[in-house]
Amino acid sequence: MKKLYGVVTAMVTPFDRNEHVMTESIRKHVDFLIERGIHCLYPLGTTGEMMLMDTEDRKRVAETVVDQCSQRIPVFIHVGAMRTKDTCELARHASEIGADGIGAVTPAFYSATSDSIYDYYAAVAKSVPEDFPVYLYNIPQCSSVAGEYSRYGVELAVEEINNAGGFEVGGKMYTIEIVEEDNEGKPEITNNAYNKLIGQDEVKAIIGPDASGPLISAGPLATAAKIPAIGTTASNPDCTTVGGEYVFRACWIDSFQAVVCARMASEILGATKVAVLYSNADDYSSGLATNFQKEFEALGGEIVAFEAYAGADTKDFKAQLTNIQNSGAEVIFLPNQAGELPLQIQQIREMGIDAEIMGEMSWDNPNVPELAGNENVEGCYFISLFAADSTDPVSQAFTEAFREKYGFDPNTQSTMSYDSVQILVDAFKRAGTVDDSEALRDAIQATDMDLPSGHLVFDENRNPQKSANVMVYKDGVPTYVSTIDP
Structure with a gap:
């Protein structure tokens, strides 16, 4: 075959x-x-x-x-x-x-x-x-497959809360009603959905969308109406800066990955010398590489090679990898798109470079081991928002409940939407009211809680400082190693 x-x-x-x-x-x-x-x-x-x-x-x-x-x-x-x-x-x-x-x-x-x-x-x-x-x-x-997974997480969280009798705010018990809108992944439809949810349905808060573009477009509508909104997997920093003070997100922003990747290299892999291979034609890759360099050096480490290539059309990395091979690097960091990783990994292995390989969230993609070869990704480390095999009791309880309800493991979308419901319920409780949106916004800002994806607090820009799961490929399967807390 x-x-x-x-x-x-x-x-x-x-x-x-x-x-x-x-x-x-x-x-x-x-x-x-x-x-x-x-x-x-x-x-x-x-x-x-x-x-x-x-x-x-x-x-x-x-x-x-x-x-x-x-x-x-x-x-x-x-x-x-x-x-x-x-x-x-x-x-x-x-x-x-x-x-x-x-x-x-x-x-x-x-x-x-x-x-x-x-x-x-x-x-x-x-x-x-x-x-x-x-x-x-x-x-x-x-x-609507991505949206379906987000829905699964919300449904499970709401079912658990309502089946337990709801949650208490100011001495009164409340249950949750889900009002759904399909944005079809489009900003203009997201705007219409936000306007309907706010003006017609009179919701107390909004979860979603999961993509950055639609949230950047619709976020200001939530802030203008003083209705808190939580984007699930929207990682572009503009989501909260453009969206305004009522817009939060459940996932990392791109620059935060650099922090946890630097700590993974230093604390988990014990590296003092790291080489970076990145794309100078990709803002995501080059930005993450630059931020990683800053964070790793702040931890006392040394970037011994900082090698760029000219984007996705590059197929031969021998020149860059030769420099890396001669640099004495203990670890090679590849902050690149999933489609570019297999060739890079293969060529590192073919050249026999004696260094561990690590990456960021792009590595959490089944195409990476399939195209690079299980034997080539064996032992490669990366970070992920969620690990189905995590030993954390909160994560385990969520995974087991999700499997029981749906028959398969949760993914990032379902986990982030489940987290978002828990964030809102916790904030309602601490706000002490369901009718004061400003108090709810302030309570969300002050979130400090354990979730299936890890511990979460928000920074001043309403971006989560949350735990990261360190993963390693074993027989082509992402396997949980440990957690890095913010």
Whole structure:
């Protein structure tokens, strides 16, 4: 069974002026891509205009690509369609013509429930041989999968609180009512949702959204109305600075990662000399690298190599890694995007550099061990907002309750939304009222509590200073090591 790896090209589909598929042009395009060293072809995705083509045209394109490729490299065909029936038909066709695997996006337009998404992919899987690779192609704005996980965390927290009789404020018991709005991941829809929740539903507080852009857009509305809002996984610093004094977040900001990464290198790995390999074309990577250097040196450590590369197109890191190899570094810090890490890790191992490897939150991604190889990520350290196998009793209780209710482990989104409910309830109790939003805001600001994701306090900019989970890859699986408190 073949897997996606390396550089995968989403192919365009050429048409003539009469909107007929140009098969000869497709053949030339296949040869062009293979000759230039790409690793896998992916026809009929969004770039391939799949939603604008009928089933027969899509079959014709798939047949042409597979035939022209002639097994020189893998071909994974996108088969997602508006109807499950059509997706299954295209999936069967792909397996019959010799494709190496398929990808399938969920039907668009309507946001699907988790059960309907499961049923959709189950039907697709049953339409092809058991060992035929099927990749799930998720566009969160269409499937609402990210939002579903956030909902799970809120639902569990509210269920636990309400089943216990609610919570006491000023001698009176209160329960929680959930009012949901789907922002589809879009700022303008988030603005409308905030206005409805504040003006029509008269909510006491808002949890979400989970993305930075929508929260940056809608946050000022919450502050203007004096309604506290907590973003769940929105890490851009502008979320709170632009949003104003009533906007908080449950996750770290990007610069805070540098602090905990520096402490991990010093306290957990015992390093005094660290090398950094970062992208100077990525603000996230370069900013984190610079902040890490500052924090590690403040702890008495030395940055013995600070090596930059020119962004995601860089494939050969030998020059930078040679400098690192000669620097005497005990640890190499890779604060880079998940898609760039596998090649870097592989080349470090191939060169036999005698140093431990560590990273930040980007490492908490199944593609890293899958593409780099389990043997290459073995023993690599990184930080995460949550660890399902944490030994912390609060984390364990949450994970067990989540597994019992949903049948699988919580992820970052569900944990941050669960945390957000707990933060609000704790603040209501300490505020002593449910009708004074300013008192509630002040109580949230003064939060000091243990949560499934660790201990949390807010700084003056309403960003959490919270515990970080140190993780290490063992047999390709993120495994909890310890916790670093702020």
